[in-house]
Every structure is written in structure tokens, then in C-alpha cells.
Amino acid sequence: MRHALQGGKRLRAFLVLEGARLHGVEAGAAIWPACGIEAMHAYSLVHDDLPCMDDDAERRGQPTVHVKWDEMTAVLTGDALQALAFELVTHASTGSAAIRAELALSLARAAGGQGMVMGQALDMAAERARAPLSLEQITALxxxxxxxxxxxxxxxxxxxxxxxxxxxxxxxxxxxxxFQIHDDVIDVTGDAAAAGKAVGKDAAAGKATFVSLLGLEGARARAAELVDAACDALSVYGAAAATLQQTARFAISRHS
Amino acid sequence: MRHALQGGKRLRAFLVLEGARLHGVEAGAAIWPACGIEAMHAYSLVHDDLPCMDDDAERRGQPTVHVKWDEMTAVLTGDALQALAFELVTHASTGSAAIRAELALSLARAAGGQGMVMGQALDMAAERARAPLSLEQITALxxxxxxxxxxxxxxxxxxxxxxxxxxxxxxxxxxxxxFQIHDDVIDVTGDAAAAGKAVGKDAAAGKATFVSLLGLEGARARAAELVDAACDALSVYGAAAATLQQTARFAISRHS
Structure with missing residues (x-):
């Protein structure tokens, strides 16, 4: 579990902390759901990297859990990390019972069979069918x-x-x-050392990606439009949202 | 997910409903955590049956998820069932926010790396080491x-x-x-048709079990002592606990 949690951008945790700051929520409370969402994300990476899924050997510049140990350990590590996510989110320091219950319920919905797991299942199904997805299908996935x-x-x-x-x-x-469009851009233009994981896999597999559907420049333009829309959505917060707006710009300029 | 949830004894759900009845909690509220714990249990079975774990082809008289579909589907099905467990437990109909937050936190601890997943990891580690466990170790596991x-x-x-x-x-x-001692007894004395799963696997694998450590009669006697202790623990509830006491007796008389 410790191996799977190390490294990474901590972008999801950062979003929690910044969203909390915007609303005057103390960092000492927000750190619990921030750590929880990183545990949830780490579990999804450990399971997505399994041989029966994406079969990846490297993640965050380190060997994946099933490579460093074995598949059994990777399955159990992911399982325990998902439980840990709910434990952290419902920790007494997160806030009132009402807050903790609402965070746990919304997290369960976001992570489960109508959220993150559904997205991964659609991704795997598309790969099996060897039928490239449409832009609409990739967006939904x-x-x-x-x-x-x-x-x-x-x-x-x-x-x-x-x-x-x-x-x-x-x-x-x-x-x-x-962010996801930029991931596809990195998969085409990036190098594995900077990305900390294999690149060029999607193109080699003949998978439809935002780049294959929109072209490299089209994908970059679409990502830039979306970042503008993301920034506009926060106008209600005024200057206080500057850090989150910069974060959105970072999402399409990063190399990993 | 539906396939994995069908069948079974629903013993954990029954414990929730009976425990609720003893305390005057309405069944319409208790049914949510009762369903949640069955989703959690079903996830653990789907993952435990995977080829990299116990490699079982049959469960509850049906093909296991990875046999009926594939390993990827089994991993994702289990993942989504775990999230569903937390969704059901924190459902608004379960009760106040305080109840829902406490149930979710205690469930996360029971299911995670210091609870159920730890037990499964110890089990797998013992199998790998090919060193039969002591009675104390099996009890902890x-x-x-x-x-x-x-x-x-x-x-x-x-x-x-x-x-x-x-x-x-x-x-x-x-x-x-x-219950677990009786599982070991069934593994030695039962037949697969009644159990709805393979039997005799532990003995064939040379694994230490309660039966191998205590003998068949010793194991039965120990299980009976434990059932007496279980029944005694509920004496504070008087006659209202009769159903749960009968449930404990059922746990060591069942054939599956």
C-alpha cells in the first residue's frame, strides 16, 4: 500500500485542499478527504495496471505492484486502499457526521459501477471489441x-x-x-522517462484516442478550450480561484 | 455484480437485521446496511476466487465471475461491489448522519488492510510459504x-x-x-453438490486447518464450545436473543 501511494502528482488531493480553502474549510480537516481520494486513485492504478487489464510494468517511475510482488498482492493492495479511502473520508477529524456521511456517499457513487469502475469497464470493453470509439464514446468513458x-x-x-x-x-x-486529452497528447509526444510510465501504447494498439480522432493540433486546441471553460466556471469566486485556474493550465502543459 | 450477489446464505445480512430487531431499529432502515454487508462479502468472494488467489471455478453453485466472464470483469466487479457496500451503508434511509458515518467508518476498518484483507493476505502468505500454521495463527487469520x-x-x-x-x-x-471451524469440517466431510463449491481442497493442498490441528472430533467439540460462548454472550438480551442463539447452532450444523 505504501509503494502504491508514493509519488504521483497528488492533483486530486490538491483539488480537495484548494476547494476547501476557497470555502474557508481548515486544511487540518480537508487533509483527510485529500488523503482519502489519493488512496482511491492509487487503488485504481494498481488494479488498472494488472496483467488482466492494461498490463503495465511501470507506474510513477517505479515497478507496478504486481511486478514488484505478484498479482495476488496487487489485487489485495488495491482492495485495502479502497477501504482506506472510505476510512480516511469518514475520519472524525474530517468534520461533522453530516459532512462525513455525505462525502462517503458521494465518493462511493463516484468510484463505483456508475462512475470510475464503469469508465474502466467501458475502456476494457472497447479494447476487446477492437472497434475504435467515437469522440462521444471516449468522452463518456x-x-x-x-x-x-x-x-x-x-x-x-x-x-x-x-x-x-x-x-x-x-x-x-x-x-x-x-487533462485526459493531454494524457493522449503525452502518449504521442512524450518520453517514458519524463512520464514515469510507458508511452505510445495507445497508438501501437490502434486504440482511438482524442489525438487519433482530432489530430494532434485539434486535440491541443480542444484541451485549451476546455481549460478556458474550466476557468470561466470559477468566475464566481473572483481572484480567490486563481490557483485552481492555474492548475487547469498546468493540466495541459505538464510532461507527465 | 448481480451474478455475484445471487444465492448464498445471507447470514451477514441476517445478523444485521436480527441485531437491529433486538434494539428496536426498523427493518426498513436496517435493510440498507444488511444489503451493504452482502455486497462487501460478495466482492471478497469474487476476488478470493480469482486465479491469482484461491483459483476456484464454482461458487454458490454457479461458475465464478472470472470463469463465466474473465479476470478483468471479476476484478472490476469486486471493485464496484466494494464501493456499492459503502453506498448502501451511507444511504439516507439508513438513518441519521451520525449513524451512517459511524457505520461507514467501522465498515472500512473491518473490511480493509487491518481486517478482512489482512486475513486474506495472511492466508495467501501461509499457502505460499508451505509452512502449516499453528492453531493461534489460524485463529488470528x-x-x-x-x-x-x-x-x-x-x-x-x-x-x-x-x-x-x-x-x-x-x-x-x-x-x-x-462457523469457520465448521467450514473446515465441511471441507473434509461434505460433498461439493451440497456445498455449492469445491471441497477437500485444503486437505489436498496440505494446508493446516482446524481439522488437521484438532482432529475431526476435536474440531467439532471446539466449535460446539464456541457456540455455547456465543449464546452466553447474548444472555443480557434474555429470550429476545433466541433467534440469534439458534443461528449460532445453525452455523455448526449446516451442510454448505
């Missing part, structure tokens, strides 16, 4: 696979403050999509 | 693998009523251990 946890992360602080999470959810939905 | 969810199930109703869950936890700990 990524909304589950990446978007659901992004939205939960950005909205957590508003939920903790009893405020309307809608602007942050709109921000995260657009930013998450831009 | 089963306390995690089976006991943690049993205890959570029995205690849920008391937690929902704000009552002391200690007697029900003592009951479930003893009953869970008796």
Missing part, C-alpha cells in the same frame, strides 16, 4: 474513468462548507477532460 | 478473514440504536470462529 474522481475532489470543500458544489463540479469536469 | 465482517454485521443494529455493541461483538467473534 473518460467522464467515468477520470472525471468522476476529479469532480468529487473539487467539490469536497464546498460540501464540507455546506456550499453549492456546482461551479467546482463544472470546473473539474472540463479540467478533467482537458 | 480467520478473525480477520471472517470475524471482522461478522462482528460488524452483528454490531450494526446496536450502533444504529446508540447502544453498546460489545455483547453482539463477543457473540459474533465466537460464532464466526465456530
Amino acid at each position: 473518460q467522464a467515468g474513468k477520470t472525471g468522476a474522481l476529479f469532480e468529487w475532489s473539487a467539490a469536497a470543500g464546498a460540501r464540507m462548507a455546506g456550499a453549492d458544489p456546482a461551479p467546482l463540479i463544472r470546473y473539474a469536469a472540463a479540467m478533467g477532460q482537458a | 480467520q478473525a480477520g478473514k471472517t470475524g471482522a465482517l461478522f462482528e460488524w454485521s452483528a454490531a450494526a443494529g446496536a450502533r444504529m440504536a446508540g447502544a453498546d455493541p460489545a455483547p453482539l461483538i463477543r457473540y459474533a467473534a465466537a460464532m464466526g470462529q465456530a
Whole structure:
């Protein structure tokens, strides 16, 4: 579990902490759901890397759990990390019982069979069918696979403050999509050392990606539009949202 | 997910409902955590049956998920069932936010890396090491693998009523251990058709079991002692606990 949690960008945790700061929620409370969402994300990576899924040997510049240990350990590590996510989110220090119950319920929905797991299942099904997806299908798939946890992360602080999470959810939905498009761009243009994982896999597998459907420049332009939409969604927060707006710009300029 | 949830004894759900009844908690509220714990249990079976774990082809008289579909589907099905467990437990109909937050936190601890997953990891590690476990080690392993969810199930109703869950936890700990000893007895004496799963696997694998350590009669006697202890733990409830006491007796008389 420790191996799987090390490294990474901590982007989801950062979204939780920034969303909390925007609403005056103390970092000492927000750190619990911030750690929880990183445990949830780490579990999904450990299971997605399994031989029966994406079969990846490297993650965050380290051997994947099933490579360093074995498949059994990877399955159990992911299982325990998912439980840990709920343990952290419902920790007494997160806040009132109402906050903890709402965060746990919304996290379960975001992570489960109608959220992240559905996105991964659609991804695997498309790969099996060897029928490249349409732009609409890829967008729906990524909304589950990446978007659901992004939205939960950005909205957590508003939920903790009893405020309307809608602007942050709109921000995260657009930013998450831009993030994923940029992942496809990195897969084509990046190098494995910088990315900390294999690149060029999607193109080699003949998978439809945002790049294959929109072209490299088209994909970059679409990602930039989405980042603008993400930034606009936060206008209600004024200058206080500058860090989250910069985060959205980072999402399409990063190399890993 | 539907395939994995069908059949089974629903013993954990029954413990939730009976524990709730003992404390005057309405069945319409208790049904949510009762369904949640069955989703959690079903996830653990789907993952435990995987080729990299126990490699079982049959469960509850049906082909296991990875046999009927494939390993990828089994991993994702289990993942989504775990999330569903937390979704059901934190459902608004379960009760107040305080109840839902406490049930979710205690469930996360029971299911995770210090509870059920730890039990399964110890079991797999023992199998790999090919060093038969001592009675103390098997007891500790089963306390995690089976006991943690049993205890959570029995205690849920008391937690929902704000009552002391200690007697029900003592009951479930003893009953869970008796249940597991009887599983080992069935593995030696049972037939696969009645059990709905393969039998004789542990003996064939040279694994230490309660039967190999205590002998068949010794194991039966130990299970009977534990059932007596389980029944005694509920004496505080008087005649109202008769159904749970009969349930403990059922745990060591069942054929599957």
C-alpha cells in the first residue's frame, strides 16, 4: 500500500485542499478527504495496471505492484486502499457526521459501477471489441474513468462548507477532460522517462484516442478550450480561484 | 455484480437485521446496511476466487465471475461491489448522519488492510510459504478473514440504536470462529453438490486447518464450545436473543 501511494502528482488531493480553502474549510480537516481520494486513485492504478487489464510494468517511475510482488498482492493492495479511502473520508477529524456521511456517499457513487469502475469497464470493453470509439464514446468513458474522481475532489470543500458544489463540479469536469486529452497528447509526444510510465501504447494498439480522432493540433486546441471553460466556471469566486485556474493550465502543459 | 450477489446464505445480512430487531431499529432502515454487508462479502468472494488467489471455478453453485466472464470483469466487479457496500451503508434511509458515518467508518476498518484483507493476505502468505500454521495463527487469520465482517454485521443494529455493541461483538467473534471451524469440517466431510463449491481442497493442498490441528472430533467439540460462548454472550438480551442463539447452532450444523 505504501509503494502504491508514493509519488504521483497528488492533483486530486490538491483539488480537495484548494476547494476547501476557497470555502474557508481548515486544511487540518480537508487533509483527510485529500488523503482519502489519493488512496482511491492509487487503488485504481494498481488494479488498472494488472496483467488482466492494461498490463503495465511501470507506474510513477517505479515497478507496478504486481511486478514488484505478484498479482495476488496487487489485487489485495488495491482492495485495502479502497477501504482506506472510505476510512480516511469518514475520519472524525474530517468534520461533522453530516459532512462525513455525505462525502462517503458521494465518493462511493463516484468510484463505483456508475462512475470510475464503469469508465474502466467501458475502456476494457472497447479494447476487446477492437472497434475504435467515437469522440462521444471516449468522452463518456473518460467522464467515468477520470472525471468522476476529479469532480468529487473539487467539490469536497464546498460540501464540507455546506456550499453549492456546482461551479467546482463544472470546473473539474472540463479540467478533467482537458487533462485526459493531454494524457493522449503525452502518449504521442512524450518520453517514458519524463512520464514515469510507458508511452505510445495507445497508438501501437490502434486504440482511438482524442489525438487519433482530432489530430494532434485539434486535440491541443480542444484541451485549451476546455481549460478556458474550466476557468470561466470559477468566475464566481473572483481572484480567490486563481490557483485552481492555474492548475487547469498546468493540466495541459505538464510532461507527465 | 448481480451474478455475484445471487444465492448464498445471507447470514451477514441476517445478523444485521436480527441485531437491529433486538434494539428496536426498523427493518426498513436496517435493510440498507444488511444489503451493504452482502455486497462487501460478495466482492471478497469474487476476488478470493480469482486465479491469482484461491483459483476456484464454482461458487454458490454457479461458475465464478472470472470463469463465466474473465479476470478483468471479476476484478472490476469486486471493485464496484466494494464501493456499492459503502453506498448502501451511507444511504439516507439508513438513518441519521451520525449513524451512517459511524457505520461507514467501522465498515472500512473491518473490511480493509487491518481486517478482512489482512486475513486474506495472511492466508495467501501461509499457502505460499508451505509452512502449516499453528492453531493461534489460524485463529488470528480467520478473525480477520471472517470475524471482522461478522462482528460488524452483528454490531450494526446496536450502533444504529446508540447502544453498546460489545455483547453482539463477543457473540459474533465466537460464532464466526465456530462457523469457520465448521467450514473446515465441511471441507473434509461434505460433498461439493451440497456445498455449492469445491471441497477437500485444503486437505489436498496440505494446508493446516482446524481439522488437521484438532482432529475431526476435536474440531467439532471446539466449535460446539464456541457456540455455547456465543449464546452466553447474548444472555443480557434474555429470550429476545433466541433467534440469534439458534443461528449460532445453525452455523455448526449446516451442510454448505
